[in-house]
Amino acid sequence: MSDQTHARTEHDLAPGEEEQHSVGERIVGYVVGLGLALLLTATSFFIAGTDLVWQPSIPVALIVLAIAQMGVHLVFFLHITTGPDNTNNVLALAFGLLVVFLVVGGTVWIMAHLNQNMPPMDQFIRMHS
Incomplete structure (x- = not known):
């Protein structure tokens, strides 16, 4: 048996417990994620429909933008972190x-x-x- 007592501080969170954020902070996070997702979507449509980009590189650019958009969704909307x-x-x-x-x-x-x-x-x- 241990004689030590552990005092719970504000930053002492057990795994699975999430730090409580204000509603305003959460809304800002969602709005930033929405803005990034819209920017990546618009960029994908622009790249697919323009002649300003070297034509053989369009599929690679679309794949890169799709992976970036998956990352935005995972972090900002599904809250997947490390x-x-x-x-x-x-x-x-x-x-x-x-x-x-x-x-x-x-x-x-x-x-x-x-x-x-x-x-x-x-x-x-x-x-x-």
Whole structure:
């Protein structure tokens, strides 16, 4: 048994407990995130529809902007940070991504094998007529 007593201070937070912010601070965070998301969206549309950007670099630029927008959404709206209290959020996000990749990858795999193994449509019609 320990004789030491631990006094709780303002900054002594257990994992999972979040520091309380005022409503104004939270609204400012959401507005900044919305502004960044709108800026990235507008930039994506501008890059896709202009001739000012070197044409072969447009897909790479759109991918970079999409990844940046995912980062903005994760930080400003889903509040995913590197803190120890966000472990469950990160694990839930990773599991969700795993499920999405399995569903999309499985669908593409099945469609590719169906496309490879199905006879052309004119042969199919001749076989059944």
